[in-house]
Amino acid sequence: MAxxxxxxxxxxxxxxxxxxxxxxxxxxxxxxxxxxxxRGLKKELxxxxxxxxxxxxxxxxxxxxxSHLRIPLRPLVFPQCINWLLxxxxxxxxxxxxxxxxxxxxxxxxxxxxxxxxLKRWGIxxxxxxxxxxxxxxxxxxxxxxxQHTPVxxxxxxxxxxxxxxxxxxxxxxxxxxxxxxxxxRQSELRRRNLEGRKxxxxxxSEGLGKLQDWEMVMKYQRKNGxxxxxxxxxxxxxxxxxxxxxxHYLCSVLDxxxxxxxxxxxxxxxxxxxxxxxxxxxxxxxxxxxxxRRVLDETYRCWLQExxxxxxxxxxxxxxxxxxxVNGYDVSSDPLTKFAEEDQSFNSLEGYxxxxxxxxxxxxxxxxxxxxxxxxxxKQNLWTRRFLEQELSSGSFYSDxxxxxxxxxxxxxxxxxxxxxxxxxxxxxxxxxYSVDDTRILKTSYWWVAENRLDRLKFAxxxxxxxxxxxxxxxxxxxxxxARISWAKGIVLTTVIDDFxxxxxxxxxxxxxxxLVEKYWLNFLKSQLKEAEWLRNKSLPxxxxxxxxxxxxxxxxxxxxxxxxxxxPKLPEELVTHPEFHNxxxxxxxxGRLLNDIQSLKRECKEETLNAVSLQMIHSKGVIAEExxxxxxxxxxNSSTRELLRLVLQEKGSIIPRPIKDLFLKTSKSxxxxxxxxxxxxxxxxxxxxxxxxxxQLCVNKL
Numbered sequence: 016m017a018x019x020x021x022x023x024x025x026x027x028x029x030x031x032x033x034x035x036x037x038x039x040x041x042x043x044x045x046x047x048x049x050x051x052x053x054r055g056l057k058k059e060l061x062x063x064x065x066x067x068x069x070x071x072x073x074x075x076x077x078x079x080x081x082s083h084l085r086i087p088l089r090p091l092v093f094p095q096c097i098n099w100l101l102x103x104x105x106x107x108x109x110x111x112x113x114x115x116x117x118x119x120x121x122x123x124x125x126x127x128x129x130x131x132x133x134l135k136r137w138g139i140x141x142x143x144x145x146x147x148x149x150x151x152x153x154x155x156x157x158x159x160x161x162x163q164h165t166p167v168x169x170x171x172x173x174x175x176x177x178x179x180x181x182x183x184x185x186x187x188x189x190x191x192x193x194x195x196x197x198x199x200x201r202q203s204e205l206r207r208r209n210l211e212g213r214k215x216x217x218x219x220x221s222e223g224l225g226k227l228q229d230w231e232m233v234m235k236y237q238r239k240n241g242x243x244x245x246x247x248x249x250x251x252x253x254x255x256x257x258x259x260x261x262x263x264h265y266l267c268s269v270l271d272x273x274x275x276x277x278x279x280x281x282x283x284x285x286x287x288x289x290x291x292x293x294x295x296x297x298x299x300x301x302x303x304x305x306x307x308x309r310r311v312l313d314e315t316y317r318c319w320l321q322e323x324x325x326x327x328x329x330x331x332x333x334x335x336x337x338x339x340x341x342v343n344g345y346d347v348s349s350d351p352l353t354k355f356a357e358e359d360q361s362f363n364s365l366e367g368y369x370x371x372x373x374x375x376x377x378x379x380x381x382x383x384x385x386x387x388x389x390x391x392x393x394x395k396q397n398l399w400t401r402r403f404l405e406q407e408l409s410s411g412s413f414y415s416d417x418x419x420x421x422x423x424x425x426x427x428x429x430x431x432x433x434x435x436x437x438x439x440x441x442x443x444x445x446x447x448x449x450y451s452v453d454d455t456r457i458l459k460t461s462y463w464w465v466a467e468n469r470l471d472r473l474k475f476a477x478x479x480x481x482x483x484x485x486x487x488x489x490x491x492x493x494x495x496x497x498x499a500r501i502s503w504a505k506g507i508v509l510t511t512v513i514d515d516f517x518x519x520x521x522x523x524x525x526x527x528x529x530x531x532l533v534e535k536y537w538l539n540f541l542k543s544q545l546k547e548a549e550w551l552r553n554k555s556l557p558x559x560x561x562x563x564x565x566x567x568x569x570x571x572x573x574x575x576x577x578x579x580x581x582x583x584x585p586k587l588p589e590e591l592v593t594h595p596e597f598h599n600x601x602x603x604x605x606x607x608g609r610l611l612n613d614i615q616s617l618k619r620e621c622k623e624e625t626l627n628a629v630s631l632q633m634i635h636s637k638g639v640i641a642e643e644x645x646x647x648x649x650x651x652x653x654n655s656s657t658r659e660l661l662r663l664v665l666q667e668k669g670s671i672i673p674r675p676i677k678d679l680f681l682k683t684s685k686s687x688x689x690x691x692x693x694x695x696x697x698x699x700x701x702x703x704x705x706x707x708x709x710x711x712x713q714l715c716v717n718k719l
Contacts, residue, residue, distance in 0.1 A: 096270075100130050101140050108146035118164045120157040121173075125166060127151055128176045135185050152188045158197065168216075172223030174201040179225070219244050222252035230256050238324050241265035245280050245325070282325055285315060286332045292339060299443035316345050327351050331374040334381035341384045344667045344674065349393050352381060356392035358399035372407055375400050376426055383434040386662030388655070404430060435657050436688035499579050506578060510540065510571035517544040518625060523552055536577045543568035547626060559631050566628070567605035570612065576601070576679055585673035596663065596672050603660040604680040608687035610649045615691045617642075660684055 104110055111126035112119065131147040134140040157163050158173070166172075174197045180187055205217075205227070217224065218233040221243065233253055236243055241261030243249040247269055254262040269281050280286075288311045295301040301308055315336050318326050326336050333351055340347045355378050382397035404426050428445060527545065543565050550557055557565070580587060591597060613620075613628040620627045632645040640648075663670075664677040 097133065097137065097139060100133060101143060104130075104143050104146065108148075108150035110147070118162065120154050120160075121163050121169055122166055124151060124154060124157065125169065125173055125176075128173070128180070132176060132179055132183065132185065135180075135183050148187060155189055155193065158193075168220035168223060170197075170200045170204050171217075171220045174198050175223030175225055219246065219249055221249045225252075225256075228256070234259065237261060238328070240268075240282070240324075242281075245282060247281060248279065285318060285325055286329070289315060289332065289335050289339060293335060296339075297442065297446045299439060312340060312343055312345065316340055316347070319345075319347055319351075322351070330355055331371070331377040334374075334377040338377075338381045338384050341386070341665055344665055346668065349385075349387075349390050352378070352396065353392055356395045358403065372404070372422055372426065375403055376422070376429060379404060379429060380434065384661065385658050386665060388658070401430065432689070432692075435661075436685055436692055438682070438685055438689055441689075506571070506575035510574050513541070513544065514569065514571065517548050518623070523548065537574050539568050540571055540574050550626060551624075556631065556634060557626070559628060559635060562626055562631055563606065563609065563628060566609045566613075566626075567602060570605045570609040572601060572605050572608065572680075572683060576604075576683060580676050580679055585675055587673075587676070591672060591676075594671060596670060597676075600660065600663055600672065600677060600680040603656045603663070604684045604687075606656045607653050607660065607684045608691075610653050611687050611691035614646055614649055615693075617646075657684065657688075 100110065105113060109123045109127045110130040111123045115123060127147045127150055131144050131151070134144050134147075174194075177187070177189075177194055177197065201223075214232060215236060217228070218236045221228050221230075221233055230253065233243065234257070237253075237259075238245065241250070241259075241263075242265040243253055243262075247266060250262045250265055253259060254266065269278075273281075292301070292308050292311050295304055295308065315326070319336060319340065325332070327333050334355075337347055337349065337352060378396060379400035382393045382400060385393045385397075408423065408426055408430070432441075546565050547569060549555075577592075610628055617627055617629045621630060628649055629642065629645045632640050632648065633642060660681060664674075664681045670677075
């Protein structure tokens with residue numbers, strides 16, 4: 016059951032002028048932001064949404080209605096809310112979201128019954144009450160419809176309102192059997208195991224329990240701002256029973272801020288802004304809003320350092336804040352996530368009890384941003400969250416509604432493509448319904464260059480033009496980086512041709528002559544290729560360390576990345592390129608790529624009798640190390656190198672290498688992880704088909 020507190024955003028060309036509806040217990044979970052078109056997108060409107068998002072977190076019910084139901088000594092404590100009810104009934108007699116999706120009938124039933132009860136309690140709006148009761152009667156069968164989205168706590172809160180209706184002598188034309196069935200479900204829910212997570216959950220849905228609630232237990236969850244879980248409805252329910260001054264102060268402050276209608280969760284501004292930042296980055300348009308995003312992250316960082324409850328008490332918000340802050344260069348510790356490191360700890364909480372898959376997904380994403388060797392708790396968190404998500408996916412336990420299918424797709428994508436293998440262009444493509452960007456120039460220019468230089472006539476060489484163009488486009492996104500994309504693609508094509516030439520295409524004399532013709536960036540690459548060729552021709556076996564040291568150079572990041580980095584923006588004086596930090600970035604990215612390649616190309620290279628880190632381990636161990644163990648050893652090196660590379664890229668204090676240059680090495684590593692995820696990406700038909708389909712799809716979009 017989805018629970019974590021995220022806003023429900025839908026931004027498209029047809030809804031740019033619409034409101035943003037907040038997530039609530041009774042409203043479907045956050046949808047992935049989508050844009051029907053980017054060409055018509057109004058940057059200024061998005062800037063306004065970022066700055067003024069709190070102004071849109073309005074118009075949800077069940078916030079203060081309970082205070083009118085249960086506070087006889089304070090008649091009409093919040094009269095403006097009653098006035099809002101009278102003015103905002105929908106044409107079908109319901110209250111709640113206008114133009115609601117068809118699968119949110121249970122939400123409408125909850126909102127409508129709560130509104131009718133509030134009006135009944137104070138003897139106001141008889142006509143509105145009758146219309147509301149008619150809506151409830153007409154749609155009551157939906158409570159047993161499994162395809163309907165079930166709000167969190169519905170099976171407790173809605174029956175609680177039915178009992179309240181009896182107490183108020185409100186005649187609801189409902190069948191006794193339906194009511195008894197609903198009350199039975201509530202009793203079953205209340206009899207579940209008495210875990211701490213269950214206690215927290217029952218405190219959260221206090222408005223549905225009334226006299227059955229242990230209010231002394233509930234107040235243990237009161238926050239510094241006087242609320243229960245930042246929920247106006249749960250807080251109002253508590254106020255109606257125990258007259259707590261903190262609860263009253265919180266409710267008054269919320270109304271002072273929002274007026275006659277309040278959000279279901281408050282405060283919520285920071286969570287909403289973080290979600291907006293996440294949306295902009297996932298769509299690939301964050302570079303247009305760098306200043307706005309920086310202000311949001313600066314505020315988030317301040318709250319993080321001050322350990323504010325709005326961030327740290329909600330696992331999804333905490334995980335998202337940690338991930339966004341860390342990948343954007345903020346120095347944040349993973350300590351606040353410690354309480355989610357163990358599965359038992361996490362599920363003995365409110366969100367765990369509710370089986371909030373989306374919150375677990377956020378924890379899984381955060382667990383991948385590991386940069387320290389001592390962050391073993393993040394590794395534990397990664398293990399259990401991945402296992403949980405895999406089980407949820409295989410069991411088909413996601414809702415059958417649109418939201419459930421969307422979450423299922425998000426989980427499937429996250430499991431298939433971990434952070435270290437996600438190329439931004441592919442992620443953006445997935446998150447945007449239609450994304451128009453002109454890649455035609457890259458495709459044509461690169462291919463023409465191959466034909467003009469007759470590289471396509473080299474029969475011994477693998478022609479990797481499509482891959483080269485794909486990686487260049489997926490790695491260097493901005494339109495102004497077209498020269499860098501072309502340089503990148505040329506480098507990939509040339510290094511692949513030379514690699515094949517040294518492996519099978521040329522004699523030793525030809526290889527030596529070629530080395531003598533080339534200088535600067537290509538020289539080390541060619542010399543390393545020559546050394547490998549000499550090992551093979553002389554039938555000598557290097558040690559594993561000797562091989563890896565040389566093979567990291569033959570992986571060819573030098574000829575590919577070095578020319579490209581002069582074209583991505585920042586100026587690079589010579590002292591930066593020779594600095595140890597730069598060398599470490601290059602070495603770590605090369606180690607990851609080379610070892611990933613060796614693992615996936617083992618069978619092919621064994622047949623060709625070429626050197627490979629896996630086979631060298633087995634040979635030097637004289638049979639002690641089997642193939643599986645050798646591969647596992649290399650994966651351990653890959654994991655530690657990937658973690659250290661991420662640490663260097665995200666590190667700002669003491670770093671002298673510009674972030675765009677560091678990102679180039681990180682994105683290079685990501686492309687290596689992607690291409691060698693399942694097999695040798697340069698020779699596999701599946702990767703070729705995938706890339707061709709992607710390019711053809713993009714060309715069709717560009718023609719529209």
